[in-house]
Structures are given as C-alpha cells and as structure tokens.
Amino acid sequence: MNQPLEMGSGTSPGGAVLLVDEDLEQLEWVGRVIQGIGYVVTSCGSYAEGLRALAIGTFDIVVMGQGSRNFEGRCVLEGASAVNRRLPVVGMARHLEMGCYLEAMQLGAVDYIAGPFGSTEIVRVMRNWMPRRKAAVEVEQLTANQASGRPVA
Numbered sequence: 491m492n493q494p495l496e497m498g499s500g501t502s503p504g505g506a507v508l509l510v511d512e513d514l515e516q517l518e519w520v521g522r523v524i525q526g527i528g529y530v531v532t533s534c535g536s537y538a539e540g541l542r543a544l545a546i547g548t549f550d551i552v553v554m555g556q557g558s559r560n561f562e563g564r565c566v567l568e569g570a571s572a573v574n575r576r577l578p579v580v581g582m583a584r585h586l587e588m589g590c591y592l593e594a595m596q597l598g599a600v601d602y603i604a605g606p607f608g609s610t611e612i613v614r615v616m617r618n619w620m621p622r623r624k625a626a627v628e629v630e631q632l633t634a635n636q637a638s639g640r641p642v643a
Contacts, residue, residue, distance in 0.1 A: 504528035505620045506548065510540030510566050511555030516584065520553065523609045524616060540566045544573050551619055556583035561590040567597050578619045582607070 507529045511517040514535055521531045532547060534540040540554065544566070554566040563581065570579045578601075581594040586604035594602055601615050 504530065505550035507531045507616075508534070508540065508543055508547065508549040508552045508570075509554075510534045510537060510543075510552070510563070511582070512536055512557060512562070513555055513584065516555060516582075520582070520612060523612045524553070526609075527613055527616060529616065529620070537562055537565050541569045544569050549577065551616070552577060552579045553615075554579060554581060556581055556587065556590050556594070559587050559590065561587075561593060564593065564597065567594060567599060571598050578622070580615055580619065 504527070507524050509517060509521050509524065509531050510533075511520070512535060517533055517535055521533045524531050532543055532549070534543050537554075537557070540552075543549075544552070552566065552570045554563045554570075557563045567579050567581070570577050575598070579599050580601045580603065581591070581599045582603040582605075583590065584605040591602050591604065600619055603611050603615060
C-alpha cells in the first residue's frame with residue numbers, strides 16, 4: 491500500500507521514493523513495482539500534489555511522469571531541483587517524446603524511462619540510482635559534520 495502524503499518524510503532501509511504521475515493506471519502499477527523491491531513510495535496523482543509533497547517530505551529519489559507532449563511533469567523536475575539540486579529525478583513516459591526527453595535531461599533528470607517499458611526497466615533504474623543517492627547523502631553528512639567540528643563516527 492502506498493504511503494499517504496504526510497508519511498513521505500519517513501525513512502526506510504530501502505529508501506523513500508516520491509512517485510508523481512497524472513496517469514493513475516501507470517502511477518499505481520509503477521508504485522507496486524517500486525514497493526516490491528523494498529522502497530517506501532509516496533504516490534501523487536497530480537503534479538500540484540507532487541510539488542506539495544516535495545515541500546513537506548524527505549525523499550531519496552523522485553520518479554515523475556512526463557505528462558503529454560507539453561511536458562506537464564516539468565514542474566516536478568524543476569521543483570525537485572529547487573528543493574535539492576542533488577535529488578535524483580527520473581522521468582517516465584508511456585511513449586517517447588524526444589523533445590520532452592531532451593528537455594528533462596537538460597533540466598537535470600538523471601534517467602528517463604520511455605515506454606513501452608516493463609518492471610525490469612523500473613527495477614534497473616531504481617537499483618542504479620538509489621545507491622548513488624544514499625552514498626551522496628552520506629558524503630554530505632560527513633562533510634557537514636567535519637565543517638561543524640562534530641566528531642565523525
């Protein structure tokens with residue numbers, strides 16, 4: 491079961507994923523796949539809801555749907571970058587729209603899944619980017635502790 495919006499700040503050994511897509515069928519299916527490999531998923535069925543979740547929650551990775559050819563998901567990508575420019579964002583679309591793909595990558599997306607795609611592709615992306623994010627967070631914390639003079643464990 492997906493976490494309600496206010497639970498997005500919880501931690502999980504697997505990691506916390508913000509999943510945003512207005513395609514509710516894809517949202518539900520992708521959420522089940524990601525949960526199935528051990529991550530806590532906060533699902534948002536609108537881009538506005540996704541932006542609110544970014545403002546109140548702590549996430550290890552964001553997976554956002556592209557939307558139409560107008561790339562409505564852009565606002566989530568830009569919002570994630572504003573919250574933390576190191577927060578990995580993965581775009582996904584039922585069908586590749588090259589202009590949206592290029593724009594997403596230029597705006598800082600770390601990966602892009604274009605359909606038709608299966609659970610194997612989602613698992614690959616999550617297993618590729620989640621460990622990188624966790625390592626980056628550890629380095630950030632170590633650097634902050636050293637700068638503040640706190641002892642490092």
